[in-house]
Amino acid sequence: MDLRFQEEFFTLVKKLNQEQGLTICLVIHDLRLAQRLADQVLLVRGGQVRTGELTPETIEAVFGVRFPRIL
Numbered sequence: 001m002d003l004r005f006q007e008e009f010f011t012l013v014k015k016l017n018q019e020q021g022l023t024i025c026l027v028i029h030d031l032r033l034a035q036r037l038a039d040q041v042l043l044v045r046g047g048q049v050r051t052g053e054l055t056p057e058t059i060e061a062v063f064g065v066r067f068p069r070i071l
């Protein structure tokens with residue numbers, strides 16, 4: 001998605017969640033975008049699954065790299 005459409009799409013998704021109380025499930029590979037958008041995440045790598053908040057510690061536990069919080 002280009003940046004304009006991406007912003008419009010995620011604004012709509014957030015609005016549906018907040019105003020209609022819908023639970024939204026997105027499959028996304030961009031951790032920075034997931035960090036910005038998600039309340040809860042499911043991280044999967046090589047059969048290992050983690051759920052919860054997207055924190056640097058969670059990312060390091062699953063992917064083996066430090067990922068600083070950017071928000």
